[in-house]
Amino acid sequence: MQAVLKARPAAGFDLGDVAQPRPGAGEVLLRVAAASVCGTDVHLYDWNPWAQLRVHPPRVVGHEMCGEVVAWGDGVRSPAVGTRVAVESHIVCGHCEECRRGDYHVCENTRILGVDVDGAFASHVALPAANVWPVGGNVSPQVAAAMEPFGNAVHACSYGDLAGRRVVVFGCGPIGCAAIAVARVQGASRVIAVDRNDYRLHLAERMGAHSVVRASETPVDDDVRRAAGGDIDCALEMSGSSVAVASATRLVRPGGWISLLGIGDGPDVIDLSNDVVMKGLALYGVVGRKLPSTWERTTAYVRDGVIDVAALITHSFPMSDVDSAIALIKSGQCGKVTLTPPD
Ligand SMILES: [Zn+2]
Ligand SMILES: [Zn+2]
Structure with a gap:
């Protein structure tokens, strides 16, 4: 089968022909949709540097996907083919x-x-049956593929109650924009979106941000406070910027909380004593999705049309043109980018 590979320890992806996987014990075989x-x-x-330490080529890349069950390995009883x-x-x-x-995440x-x-960037993939989540035929394959990152946003918003709260979201990539929509659905009274990129701030507005603040080299604390019209109860940090992390700890009121999902490239500089300890802040690290509670909630939002996840998806490319997809993502002029698998 055709697949997108990290074929050698160097930059770039290759298109290659690899053997179609067979489902092992406890696994299902999916046709990628x-x-x-x-x-x-x-x-x-x-x-x-992270990839160099972690990945051993050759490797078929890609982890966000929707598929159709086509075969079972030994011991599997569901979901149906x-x-x-x-x-x-x-x-x-x-x-x-x-x-x-029970802390699988x-x-x-x-x-x-x-x-x-x-x-997942292939025509077929084999993986444990426990890792697949039926979504129903009404959810489009593109939206179902995006449920994995969307679930990160659902997880980030699940640490505390957002009803009636003022929320600031740093970083308006697909997960940040998804978090904006989730915060709105959970009843946040005010959602402020912060990013450097005008395209993404537009998308943030489309997903329900009440106001947007353009980030710059200097902290945006005053702009965010003004836009919020009062104290911030919760910050959702999706940017990985150390400037944003420090802003979040200053902005959130005593007793509030911060979900941290962005991974920074450098050391963070926050005033722990004054901005965290003395304020009684809770910092929650968001890794993956809680199993199964995040998936249950994510599915409900998607299946019942509570949140328009399709609005997050702005571009699609054939899998063979993954280079163009990566270049577009690097340009920042997009939301979620999907790939269509080879036949
Ligand atoms: Zn384990
Ligand atoms: Zn991902």
């Missing part, structure tokens, strides 16, 4: 201490699809 491209894929493409499914990209071990506690042996095992 749609995939979407993540910032992680850009790191793999660029072969950044023909079922359309979204995919949880984190394959957990089920026996480490975290898994035994922080499994210490997590393997990520398209990073540690062969992934």
